[in-house]
Amino acid sequence: MADEHSTALDTLLRLSELMSADLARFERESGLSGSRIRLLWTLGITGPTTQQALAEALDVTPRNVTGLVDGLSASGHVTRQPHPTDRRATRVTLTDAGAETVRDLQRDHEDLARQLFGGVPPRRLAAFVATLEETVAIFERLMEEQA
Amino acid sequence: MADEHSTALDTLLRLSELMSADLARFERESGLSGSRIRLLWTLGITGPTTQQALAEALDVTPRNVTGLVDGLSASGHVTRQPHPTDRRATRVTLTDAGAETVRDLQRDHEDLARQLFGGVPPRRLAAFVATLEETVAIFERLMEEQA
DNA sequence: TATTGTTATACTCTATAACTATA
DNA sequence: TATAGTTATAGAGTATAACAATA
Numbered sequence: 001m002a003d004e005h006s007t008a009l010d011t012l013l014r015l016s017e018l019m020s021a022d023l024a025r026f027e028r029e030s031g032l033s034g035s036r037i038r039l040l041w042t043l044g045i046t047g048p049t050t051q052q053a054l055a056e057a058l059d060v061t062p063r064n065v066t067g068l069v070d071g072l073s074a075s076g077h078v079t080r081q082p083h084p085t086d087r088r089a090t091r092v093t094l095t096d097a098g099a100e101t102v103r104d105l106q107r108d109h110e111d112l113a114r115q116l117f118g119g120v121p122p123r124r125l126a127a128f129v130a131t132l133e134e135t136v137a138i139f140e141r142l143m144e145e146q147a
Numbered sequence: 148m149a150d151e152h153s154t155a156l157d158t159l160l161r162l163s164e165l166m167s168a169d170l171a172r173f174e175r176e177s178g179l180s181g182s183r184i185r186l187l188w189t190l191g192i193t194g195p196t197t198q199q200a201l202a203e204a205l206d207v208t209p210r211n212v213t214g215l216v217d218g219l220s221a222s223g224h225v226t227r228q229p230h231p232t233d234r235r236a237t238r239v240t241l242t243d244a245g246a247e248t249v250r251d252l253q254r255d256h257e258d259l260a261r262q263l264f265g266g267v268p269p270r271r272l273a274a275f276v277a278t279l280e281e282t283v284a285i286f287e288r289l290m291e292e293q294a
Numbered sequence: 295t296a297t298t299g300t301t302a303t304a305c306t307c308t309a310t311a312a313c314t315a316t317a
Numbered sequence: 318t319a320t321a322g323t324t325a326t327a328g329a330g331t332a333t334a335a336c337a338a339t340a
Contacts, residue, residue, distance in 0.1 A: 003257075003260065003261075004264070004269070004272050004273065004276060005257075005260035005261050005263070005264040005265060005272075006256070006257060006260045007276055008260065008263070008264045008272065008275065008276050008279065009256065009259060009260040009263065009264070011276060011279040011280055011283060012159075012162055012166070012279065013166065014283050015159055015163075015279065015282065015283060015286065016162075016163040016166055016167075018283065018286045018287065018290065019159070019160065019163055020163075021290055022286075022290070025293060033306065033307080034307095035306080035307060035308090036306095050321075050322095051321075051322065052320080052321060052322080060307085060308070060309090061308075061309060061310080062321070062322060062323090063308085063309075063310085063322085063323075063324095064307070064308055064309075065322090066322065066323060066324095067306085067307075067308085068306095068307085071306085083321090086316080086317075086320090086321080087315080087316060087317085087321095088315065088316045088317065088320065088321045088322070089316095089320090089321055089322080090321080090322075109153070109156065110150075110152075110153060112156060112289075113150065113152035113153045113155065113156040114150075114152050115285065115289060116152070116155070116156065116282050116285055116286060117151070117152040117155050117156070117282070118152060119285075120278065120281075122151070124274070124278065125151050125152075125155065125278075126151065127271070127274065127275075128155065128274075128275060128278045129151060129154055129155050129158060131267065131271065131272075131275045132155065132158040132159065132162070133158055134267075135162065135263050135264070136158060136161050136162060136165065138262065138263055138266075139162065139165045139169075139263060140165065142259075142262060143165065143168055143169070146172060180329065180330080181330095182329080182330060182331090197298080197299095198298075198299065199297080199298060199299080207330085207331070207332090208331075208332060208333080209298070209299060209300090210299085210300075210301095210331085210332075210333085211330070211331055211332080212299090213299065213300065213301095214329085214330075214331085215330085218329085230298095233297090233298080233339080233340075234298095234338080234339060234340085235297065235298040235299070235338065235339045235340065236297090236298055236299080236339095237298080237299075295340100296339100296340080297338100297339080297340070298337100298338085298339080298340095299336100299337090299338090299339105300335105300336080300337080300338105301334105301335085301336075301337100302333105302334085302335080302336100303332100303333090303334090303335105304331100304332085304333090305330105305331085305332080306329105306330085306331080306332105307328105307329085307330085307331100308327100308328085308329080308330100309326100309327080309328085309329105310325105310326090310327090311324105311325085311326090312323105312324085312325080312326105313322105313323080313324075313325095314321100314322085314323080314324095315320100315321085315322090315323105316319100316320080316321080316322105317318100317319080317320070317321095
């Protein structure tokens with residue numbers, strides 16, 4: 001018989017698996033890899049930005065971003081534009097098709113949120129979110145201590 | 148201003164990222180990749196088992212398991228043993244070193260659970276877990292409908 | 295015939311290091 | 318000198334397809 005602590009963490013891990021499986025579904029439907037989808041999602045949040053900034057946001061090397069942007073450029077989801085003031089840099093910009101993919105992602109995300117939590121009474125949902133957020137705060141503190 | 152539904156899902160995604168970062172810490176400390184760690188974890192749960200069974204449990208191809216077992220065999224974490232009754236099959240077994248790695252994983256897992264949830268009052272933790280488990284149930288139903 | 299695992303081949307993600315162009 | 322991005326190289330994870338040994 002496991003501790004309730006462990007049950008909570010195990011269930012969170014199970015939810016992680018399910019969210020990964022949901023991402024895999026989008027991968028199949030869009031023909032895009034998870035890494036490319038994450039880049040598009042980031043670009044949707046930041047707007048047009050440099051590869052350097054993308055590398056930091058995604059926590060990967062600049063070289064890796066070069067490869068991802070190559071692929072997304074070939075598939076017509078992004079374009080490389082000259083940076084307006086720094087001629088060393090490129091600005092990665094969503095094409096119309098890329099922007100549509102990002103909208104699809106956002107819509108799927110909202111649909112999922114509604115399906116998972118739409119039936120939870122407001123008071124209970126608020127308490128749930130509060131505990132989640134406290135857990136994130138503790139976790140972030142732990143990770144900082146180790147860094 | 149986002150819906151509380153979306154906030155809940157966003158926070159769960161954030162927790163997923165943190166759990167991935169925590170796994171990455173174990174990867175650095177052990178010198179093992181995430182895929183190999185998952186195989187060891189699975190082997191710790193099932194006990195000695197065939198590559199076929201590992202492929203199903205990990206949801207990857209048999210060929211993939213061959214590569215992972217090759218690596219874990221070279222690093223001394225597992226061995227290939229003849230299957231007692233089926234001469235086509237191999238039984239993958241944890242070595243002492245492999246078993247120790249699994250124990251480290253389990254200990255880290257329990258430590259993390261205690262650090263994250265040890266301070267949450269029992270009633271509140273029970274309510275939290277209940278909502279988590281309902282969310283998993285809804286999510287699993289959704290994924291089945293799509294499959 | 296069906297199953298277990300491997301060889302052969304290929305693609306994506308990822309990293310480090312060296313290099314070019316620009317700041 | 319430092320920064321942005323690319324070329325060169327390498328390794329891990331993953332997949333499909335063809336094959337050998339065994340059931």
